[in-house]
Amino acid sequence: MYTMIKNNKGFSLVEMLLAVAISIMLMGGMLIAIQASTYATRTEEKKVSGQQDVRAVLDMMAMEIGMASYNPTTTTPGTSTIWADPASNSSGQCSVLTSSPAYTSRRGIMESSSTAIMVEADINGDGIIGSTGQPNEVIRYVYDTTNQYITRCTCCTSGSTGGNGQPFLGESPTNIASGNPRGVYVINTALGIPMFTYWDATNTQILESNLTSLDANTKSTAIASIRRIDIKLAVETEDPNANKRQRMIYSTSVVPRNHAINY
Numbered sequence: 001m002y003t004m005i006k007n008n009k010g011f012s013l014v015e016m017l018l019a020v021a022i023s024i025m026l027m028g029g030m031l032i033a034i035q036a037s038t039y040a041t042r043t044e045e046k047k048v049s050g051q052q053d054v055r056a057v058l059d060m061m062a063m064e065i066g067m068a069s070y071n072p073t074t075t076t077p078g079t080s081t082i083w084a085d086p087a088s089n090s091s092g093q094c095s096v097l098t099s100s101p102a103y104t105s106r107r108g109i110m111e112s113s114s115t116a117i118m119v120e121a122d123i124n125g126d127g128i129i130g131s132t133g134q135p136n137e138v139i140r141y142v143y144d145t146t147n148q149y150i151t152r153c154t155c156c157t158s159g160s161t162g163g164n165g166q167p168f169l170g171e172s173p174t175n176i177a178s179g180n181p182r183g184v185y186v187i188n189t190a191l192g193i194p195m196f197t198y199w200d201a202t203n204t205q206i207l208e209s210n211l212t213s214l215d216a217n218t219k220s221t222a223i224a225s226i227r228r229i230d231i232k233l234a235v236e237t238e239d240p241n242a243n244k245r246q247r248m249i250y251s252t253s254v255v256p257r258n259h260a261i262n263y
Contacts, residue, residue: 053183054233054250057150057169061231062254064139069108069259070121083107083120084129084138106223107259112211114194115143117229121258140165145189147173169233184235185245191234193249199228201260229254 071082083104111118118140120129130138135154142151142165149170167175171182188195198206210222230253236245 051248053169054235054248058231058233058250058252061141062252064121064136065117065119065141065229065231066254066256067108067121067123067258068119068256069261070123071108071258071261072122072125073127082122082127082129083110105220109223109226109256109259111140112196112198112223112226112229114196114208115145115189117141117196119256141168143186143188143195144172148185148187148190150186150195169235182238184237186233187236187247188232188234191249193232193234195232197230197232198226199230200225201227203228227255227260229256 073082083106108120109117110120118138120138122129123137124134126134128134138154140153142153143149144151147170149172150168151165151172152168153165170184170186171180176182194208198208198211200206206222206225210218213219213222230251232249232251234247234249236247238245
């Protein structure tokens with residue numbers, strides 16, 4: 001007969017604790033790897049989305065600003081009086097600047113600074129700027145340096161000074177409070193980069209002090225000499241960790257060809 005020897009020896013408590021500890025470390029490592037991968041994917045998605053938004057915005061700004069001073073109804077230079085004063089808003093139509101040569105000489109660029117620009121163009125060729133049903137003939141872009149976003153205003157219908165402009169790149173504090181995602185921060189001011197710079201026919205930058213001068217003649221002369229406008233957009237993608245936001249800078253140059261014609 002064979003005698004069966006029963007082995008009653010099992011795992012000790014120390015061995016069990018060691019096995020549990022090793023399992024926890026392995027699972028923890030896997031969890032960290034998964035979280036890192038997920039975060040990297042979300043970050044890349046936000047970066048790509050931000051790039052798409054900025055490029056689309058830059059293209060649209062370049063197209064609309066490039067149309068400044070478009071006036072197909074004028075055949076004789078110096079005779080046009082269609083350029084409008086958006087500050088005089090009546091029933092959705094801008095008032096024509098027939099009584100102020102200092103203003104009419106600005107033609108289709110009524111405002112020009114490093115953070116804002118207002119352009120006019122007779123898109124439908126009816127000889128009237130900003131007529132009812134044609135709000136896009138007067139457009140104002142404004143960079144809100146405090147809240148880090150850009151607004152776009154069709155000023156003849158949205159407000160005489162563009163104060164009612166809609167968020168164009170980034171979000172307003174009101175929309176953010178309502179739960180809308182911000183997407184990007186516009187950080188030109190933080191980096192010391194002007195959003196708009198202006199150049200004359202000799203490729204010399206026009207001083208902003210002249211473009212924004214309180215003297216109407218100085219301002220109008222400076223605006224009339226604009227031949228190229230550079231647009232630069234510096235943005236950061238949204239991220240809960242401010243130190244990990246992705247920064248991007250995009251730029252383009254616009255030549256408002258119609259603005260060179262002496263309307």
